[in-house]
Amino acid sequence: MSELQALLRLQTFDTRLDQLIHRRDNLPETERIDELAGSLEAIAGRRVEIATQRHEIERAQKRVEDEVAGIEAKRAEDTDRLYNGGITSPKELTALQDELQSLARHQSTLEDEVLELMEQAEPLDDTLSKFDAKADELEAERGRFEAARTVSLAEIEAEHNAVSADRETAVLSLDEALVVKYQHMRGGAKDGVAVGALTHGVCSACGLGASAVFIDRIRSLGPGEIVNCEECGVILVPAGGA
Numbered sequence: 001m002s003e004l005q006a007l008l009r010l011q012t013f014d015t016r017l018d019q020l021i022h023r024r025d026n027l028p029e030t031e032r033i034d035e036l037a038g039s040l041e042a043i044a045g046r047r048v049e050i051a052t053q054r055h056e057i058e059r060a061q062k063r064v065e066d067e068v069a070g071i072e073a074k075r076a077e078d079t080d081r082l083y084n085g086g087i088t089s090p091k092e093l094t095a096l097q098d099e100l101q102s103l104a105r106h107q108s109t110l111e112d113e114v115l116e117l118m119e120q121a122e123p124l125d126d127t128l129s130k131f132d133a134k135a136d137e138l139e140a141e142r143g144r145f146e147a148a149r150t151v152s153l154a155e156i157e158a159e160h161n162a163v164s165a166d167r168e169t170a171v172l173s174l175d176e177a178l179v180v181k182y183q184h185m186r187g188g189a190k191d192g193v194a195v196g197a198l199t200h201g202v203c204s205a206c207g208l209g210a211s212a213v214f215i216d217r218i219r220s221l222g223p224g225e226i227v228n229c230e231e232c233g234v235i236l237v238p239a240g241g242a
């Protein structure tokens with residue numbers, strides 16, 4: 001293999017390494033995982049709102065139920081007094097009966113309030129259940145995509161390691177000054193392409209055909225001489241039929 005052919009091979013390894021890094025940084029799995037994280041965050045935000053409303057209803061219900069319990073205790077106490085024979089004054093008896101009736105009415109009103117609060121809570125509970133089911137579904141999907149991403153990253157890393165090792169070997173066989181020149185060109189080149197093959201008069205980097213005069217010039221080059229594509233400037237490596 002000529003020096004230039006070895007350089008072209010180095011370019012092939014570097015291009016592959018660039019592609020692998022690009023693939024690693026733009027995995028579709030990552031995009032989906034980010035989307036899912038956004039959806040989960042939105043659901044969590046809406047869930048907090050509904051849960052707060054639900055909690056307020058629960059607190060109101062507890063307050064009314066406590067009040068009902070107090071009235072029930074008071075009614076039990078009054079009923080006891082009414083029937084234990086301790087009260088003999090008819091006026092006092094009437095007053096006690098009136099109070100019992102009033103307590104019963106108040107309790108009934110409060111019990112209606114409890115029912116109403118329970119009715120208000122029902123759609124909120126449904127909504128919370130739906131949010132939770134949706135969140136579970138999205139979490140499961142995120143888990144699947146994270147597992148898939150782990151596999152993809154491992155594949156990319158394995159290939160990257162293999163190509164890097166090949167690249168190291170390729171560099172060792174090349175002239176150091178040529179590698180430095182190549183690295184420098186690569187740094188400023190589009191897509192990091194600094195070397196191209198000239199096949200049937202066409203540059204592999206830009207796809208443009210070289211002139212007959214230019215091709216003659218390449219054929220007459222001495223060993224170690226370098227020529228750049230007239231169009232895109234890459235180092236041209238003549239391949240078969242150049």
Ligand SMILES: [Zn+2]
Nearest residue numbers: 203206229232
């Ligand atoms: Zn070119």
